[in-house]
Amino acid sequence: MKKILSIAAFLLIAASSEAQTVNVHKTDGTTVKYDASQVEYIDFSEASGSTAPEAAKAIDLGLPSGTKWANMNVGATKPEDYGLYFAWGETVGYTGDTSDGRLFDWANYKWCDGSHTTLTKYCNKSDYGKDGFTDDKTVLDAEDDAATANWGEGWRMPTKAEIKELLDNTTNEWTELNGVKGRKFTSNTNGNSIFLPASGYRNGGSLDGVGSVGIYWSSSLLEGGPAYACSLDFYSGNADWSGGYRRYGQSVRPVRSE
Numbered sequence: 001m002k003k004i005l006s007i008a009a010f011l012l013i014a015a016s017s018e019a020q021t022v023n024v025h026k027t028d029g030t031t032v033k034y035d036a037s038q039v040e041y042i043d044f045s046e047a048s049g050s051t052a053p054e055a056a057k058a059i060d061l062g063l064p065s066g067t068k069w070a071n072m073n074v075g076a077t078k079p080e081d082y083g084l085y086f087a088w089g090e091t092v093g094y095t096g097d098t099s100d101g102r103l104f105d106w107a108n109y110k111w112c113d114g115s116h117t118t119l120t121k122y123c124n125k126s127d128y129g130k131d132g133f134t135d136d137k138t139v140l141d142a143e144d145d146a147a148t149a150n151w152g153e154g155w156r157m158p159t160k161a162e163i164k165e166l167l168d169n170t171t172n173e174w175t176e177l178n179g180v181k182g183r184k185f186t187s188n189t190n191g192n193s194i195f196l197p198a199s200g201y202r203n204g205g206s207l208d209g210v211g212s213v214g215i216y217w218s219s220s221l222l223e224g225g226p227a228y229a230c231s232l233d234f235y236s237g238n239a240d241w242s243g244g245y246r247r248y249g250q251s252v253r254p255v256r257s258e
Contacts, residue, residue, distance in 0.1 A: 052151040053077050058256045062189035063169050067162050069185075069194050070254040074150050080180040082199035082210070084150075085249030088217055088229040089122060089140055091149035094249060096200070096207045104202045104249040116227035116245065123226045140219040147254035155254040160220035160230040162255060163241045167232075174236045181211050183234045194253075196234070202249030212236065215250045 055077060058068035075084030075093050084093025090110050094102045107114055111121040118130040122140070126132040139159065142148050147155045158166070170185040175195075177184075182197040196216065200209035209215070213235045222228035222243040231250060233242040244250065 052155060052254075056151065056254075058258065059192055059194050060190065061166070061170060061185070061187040061192050061194070063162075063165050063187075065162065065165060066257065067158070067165065068256045068258060069158070069166065070151075070155070070256075071194055072253075073197070073199070074146055074252040074254060079195045080177045080182070080197050082197055083251060085199075085202045085207075086146045086217065086252055087249055088246040089144045091144065091146050093146060093150070093252075094202065096202070096210065098202070098205055098207050102202075102249075103205050104247055105204050106247050109247040111246070116247075119226060122221050122246075124221070124223060125226055128226045138221040138223050145219060146217070146252045151254055154256055154258075156256075157217055157219040157252055158232075158255045160218045160241060163216075163218050163230070163232045167239060167241065172234070172239050174234075181236075182214055183239055185239075196232075196251075196253060198235070199251045201244075201251075215242075215244060215248070216253050217250050 055072065057071045059071050060068050072079045072081060073083030076082065082096060084095060086093045087104060087109055094100055102108070106112055106116055112119050113130045117128050119128050120130050120133060121135060122137045123129040123134050124136045124138060126134050140157065145156050147157045166185060169188050171188065172183050172185045175182070175184045177195045180197050182195055184193055184195050186193040196214050198209070198211050198214045200207055200211070200213055201215045213233070216232040218230040218232070220230045222230050227246060228243040229246050230241055230243050233240060
């Protein structure tokens with residue numbers, strides 16, 4: 001309906017020889033007028049409800065690229081909160097309460113037709129795509145990025161390269177924050193740090209690894225096998241990048257480029 005109204009308004013302005021101003025009547029009783037000859041078109045869009053929580057901050061870790069990492073997960077309100085779990089390329093997240101009925105399997109994954117060899121988006125190998133489908137997309141579009149969709153413009157999921165940059169330019173240790181286990185990543189240059197809780201992951205109808213592993217999505221497809229996407233993985237003994245099935249429900253830690 002809104003699209004129809006926008007087209008109609010444009011045609012009315014363009015076609016009427018008598019229309020000389022565009023009058024915008026605001027809810028506070030005031031009117032804003034524009035010269036019709038300077039109005040190219042009128043459209044309507046939904047206001048974005050995506051905003052980062054008030055306590056969210058972009059932490060400067062002194063990384064070579066200038067990328068800043070958020071101090072908390074999507075769905076969290078403080079750094080030690082687990083937040084929400086997302087399948088890769090999906091923007092609706094779920095808590096760790098598996099009684100919600102959400103199954104993180106191929107049958108319920110958004111970008112396939114029931115299996116890991118029937119992908120319908122983000123596929124660079126025909127033997128993984130539905131009916132041989134490929135689109136050669138290897139990085140998430142903004143509309144499929146859980147960080148952007150939930151926290152708004154400017155925030156996004158890190159790429160595989162940015163995960164490697166984090167690992168190469170920080171020291172990390174297994175520790176606890178307010179009783180929650182996870183890994184602390186501390187800058188090699190300025191001493192700033194972020195804490196990532198060991199939030200585990202959702203697989204099928206279960207929640208696994210809480211308190212012992214952290215698996216955080218990147219926006220990058222595992223190009224050698226498009227049923228997988230890259231992630232930051234850690235446990236008590238190590239942290240590294242890896243790849244996991246796109247259907248898994250995993251944590252998301254946003255970044256910003258500023």
